Amino acid sequence: MTATLPDLTEQARHTSPRAGAVPDTAAHALTGRRRIAFAAYVDENYLPGFLTLLRSLALTNPGLCEDFVVLYDDLRPSSVARIRALHPRIVLRPVDAGHYDSYAKGDQHNYLVRKAYFILDVFRIRDYDTVITLDTDMVVLGDLGELLRLREGLAAVPQFFHGRHKLNSGLLVIQREYLTDAFCARLDETGRTGAYELDKHDQGILNAVLDGEFTRLDARYNFVKRRLSGDLEVPEDVAILHFTGRHKPWQGGEAGYARAEERWHEYEMTDDEFRAAFAALPAGAGVHHDLLVHLGTAHVARTGDPETARRVASAHIAAGEYQEAVDVLGRVRLTVDDSAGHEVLGHALMSVSRYDEARTHLLLAAADPGRAAVACARLAQIAWVHGRDDEARRHANTGLSVDPTHRPSRIWAERTRPGAALPGQQQGAPEDQLAHVAFYMERQGNAGDKLLPESVRQAFGADTTSRRWHPVHAHRLFDRAALERVNARRGLVIGGGGLFIPDTMPNGASGWQWNVSDEALRAIDVPIVVYAVGFNAFDGQSYRARRFAESLRLLVERSAFFGLRNHGSIEKVRAMLPAALRDKVRFQPCPTTVARHIVPGWSDPVRRQDTVLLNAAYDRAGLRFGHDYGHFLAETAKAVRAIGERAEVRCVAHALEDERIAFDLRREHGISLPVIPMYDYDNDRIRETYADTRLVVGMRGHAGMIPFGLGTPIVSLISHPKMAYFLRDIGRPEWGVSVHDRDLGAVLTERALGILDDHEATVADVHARQAELWEVTRENAAEIKALLDR
Structure with missing residues (x-):
């Protein structure tokens, strides 16, 4: 049984850069998320087949929408427009037609023979980790999800007439190790020497070079019509039907294949008919x-x-x-x-x-x-x-x-129950208080978000109560009354957490989490301190930036101190600012990462439980896992079994949805883990739990930063750029492993066991890394104190 998340294919999308958007273009290099594309060579003769292929792909696999690379040499602008009308992520790539003129061919003067080699240009693509090629005389009839989950080698269906030694090149699933200059050189050498079956064109070259070394796929993924000779019915499990031979369905077809051609003609429709058919797909189709x-x-x-x-x-x-x-x-x-x-x-x-x-x-x-x-x-x-x-x-x-x-x-x-409102709005003398804009999480909310407001306050002193602090919930409208209350205080602190994100409690006033208008922001007349805020875009997520950028620019202008919690966030925010403001953006580590230095009365544990805590996150699951959730789960199961021989592994849930890892490991792999419901813990218990374990393997940002701040070794499961940002800032990228890593189980096991074997030294290393963050925090604190005391 294969583990799936129903919402993964819908969410697993790459948001193409659009006007006013700020994409994290380098995020995939940090998260290791696989970039997948389909590809085909298309010319005017085969355009009708390709349009039908696109329609069939969308209607049978509505949850898939990867880039589709169109290799071409003679497409008219009107043909390109027809293609683009059917698919939102068409990537046009002209072929280097002259490159193949030096190849030995069976018939040098037949233009169709010449064009048969152009698909080999796919091996010159360097923008993707997996490329799936489809011939334009194919029609998709079933689920292709298995092809997108392939991660190794070059996969194809063996030829119908030649046993299993040779592949049919109509469908190829090509991994990055074949998308190289070295492999292209092998193709060129074979093509130019003619040491291949000349009448098989590109397919002949590939078979000569590979010599049987390819991953065999089931015939249903490239079911050639010759298997249906005598007008046989198309088997129900066929995923891709391939109309090989001279006679194409859009050209009148061939006698003896009427039933097969009926399946092709199901997807021969006008654009309006196609859109109507797509709109009629059931709501539960995962579109x-x-x-x-x-x-x-x-x-x-x-x-x-x-x-x-x-x-x-x-x-x-x-x-x-x-x-x-x-x-x-x-x-x-x-x-x-x-x-x-x-x-x-x-x-x-x-x-x-x-x-x-x-x-x-x-x-x-x-x-x-x-x-x-x-x-x-x-x-x-x-x-x-x-x-x-x-x-x-x-x-x-x-x-x-x-x-x-x-x-x-x-x-x-x-x-909103009586007594549940934020405390302290009338306690303490206003002139002695700092106002604090934050996301104040309920008791049964995300553990990291619960701890953050208190941690920010601890960075300013031991007293975190309403005697010194006036809370301002970021998600409440910052109206005139709220403005007056803030202006009556010594200053305003905004932080911490990933407040620069548009889809958590969205508003049109600022475009980020604090619901503040430009007018209200301009009217604040006390010093503003932005403290350890993060820019939290996922890999594949982009910001509709105009309103956010305007609000951000004004916030930087108005701030006496503007500190972001990692250098990755600094790079992203500076890129949105005019040059005159960029130097105002400073590094201020998240206060949770220096908790040992700011929690009143803290003492390091003398002994720790012989446990390893495992955290996985499921918010925006498609952006985290892409098509690799089954792989992640299986590899995690391997690591849990291996680590479990050394220490007890427990699941720690920052949010209720984080418990899913325990359910899925038990259902799919027969592994039962005790669950720690940290979402139901108060702040002291959160800290105690993380200080009392030997290692935390976490996917949430604060499943890494909180234990690190308490001196506990960590290994981060990277599904978000911010995890890599933090590890890069502390000079320990090896403490992270991508959830997409091909060898995730082995890598995670090796790093976890290495830490457990040399635990005392690793704890000392954590303390040393933390000391550097603490020094930055202390220097910033002195500067902020001077600003507030003016």
Whole structure:
């Protein structure tokens, strides 16, 4: 049984750079995430076949949307436009046609023979880790997921007539080790000497070079039509049907293959028919964001279909594209009883701070019992953002009355219960207090986010209570009353955590987590200290940057001190600023990484439990794992078994969803791990747990930084650039391993056992690395104190 996550293919997308977006272009080098592409050689003669291939791929594999490299030499602009209309991630790459003129060929003057070699240009591509080639006379009929999970060698289906020694080159799954100059040189040498079957063209060269050394795929991935001679039915398990030979379906076909050609003609349709067919796919089909937006938006523009508009808008929201969601739903007419449409539009509108309009649509949605819980939770959120806790609690309780199991409604009911508000807003003398903007997490929230506000305060002194601190929840609207309270304090501290991220409690005021307008930001007249904030874009995620960039620029201008928690974040933020502001962006390590120096009364453990704590994260799972979750799980199982012979391995869950690693290891690999529900711990217990173990293997940023700060050795499972940023900052990149690493299990085992074998020395190394961060923190503290004492 293969482990899967239902949302992985939908989320596993590379967001192509767009106007106003800030992509993390080097992120894949840090995370090791595999870049995958399809490829085909296309010319005018084979264009009808390629268009049908694209349609069949989208309709049978709607969850896949990798780059599709089109190798070409003579495509007209109108043909390129037709191709682009069917797929959002077409990469055009002209072939070096003259390169193949020196090859020995069976018929030098036949233009089709000459073009048969052009697909070999695929081996000159250097932008991807895996490339899957498809002939343009193919049609996709089934799931191709297995091909994208292949990680080694060059894979193909053996030829139908030649046993298993020779491959059919119609479909190739090529890994990076073959996308090299050295392999291209071998192809060129064979082609120029003619030491291959000349009548087999590119296929002949590949078979001569490989000499049987390729990974065999099942015939269903390149099922040649000759297997169906006599008008046989296409077997149900065929994933790719290949119309080899001279007679192509778009040219009239061939006698004796009517049933096979019927399958090809199923996908011969107009663009409008194709988009309508794609829009009609069931909601549970795991449709990929990019395909849905590309095809669905055009379908909505032509038809005004509200159901498709709602699905496209939901895809935009899932990707943090809130204004785009508003725009697409604004193009259709929603009836009063379209509760689903009103709920999605309300969600989009509140995410761009159009709160009054959002309330109207959410109230309409709440009239439907099937949508009431979700709509009421969003109404509660809007009321809470505006400081109306009683109203928020009423909406949350209404949601719970409809669905007692609805977690968001329960969260808002708990957050707004009497006595649950942030303490201390009237305690202590204002002139002695610092205001503190942070994300204040509930008791059963993410463990790292719970610890952060207190850790930031500890960096400023032992007193973290309301006597010295005035809390400002980042997600609440920073209105005039909040501004007046802040301006009555000594200064304003903003941090820590990855506040520079657009899709956690989104708002249209700033484009990042603090819900502050430019007008309010300009009106703050006390010193502003931005402290250990992170720029938290995932590999494959980009920021709609205009509003964020404007707010960021103003924040840097207005700040007396602007410190980011790693140099990777510094690079990204500086790139968004004018030259005059870039030097204001400074390095300030996350205070959790120096916890031993700032937690009052801290003493290092004399002895630790003989345990290893394992953490895995599942938020934005597709961006973390891509197509490699099954590989990650299997390799982790190998490591857990090996490490478990030396120490007890336990699962530590920062958030409730982190427990999934324990469920999946048990279900898929028969491994049972005890679970530590750290999301339910207070801050002291979080620190005690991490200080009392010998090693933490963690995927969340603070599953690395918190134990490190307490002197506990770590190995980071890198699925986000920030993990690599931190390890790079402390000069220990070897303490990380990518979740995509081909040999993840062996590498993780080797590093973990090495740390356990030499534990005392590794702890000393952690202390030494931490001392450097502490020195930076102390120097910054002296500067910040002077700024606040002016």
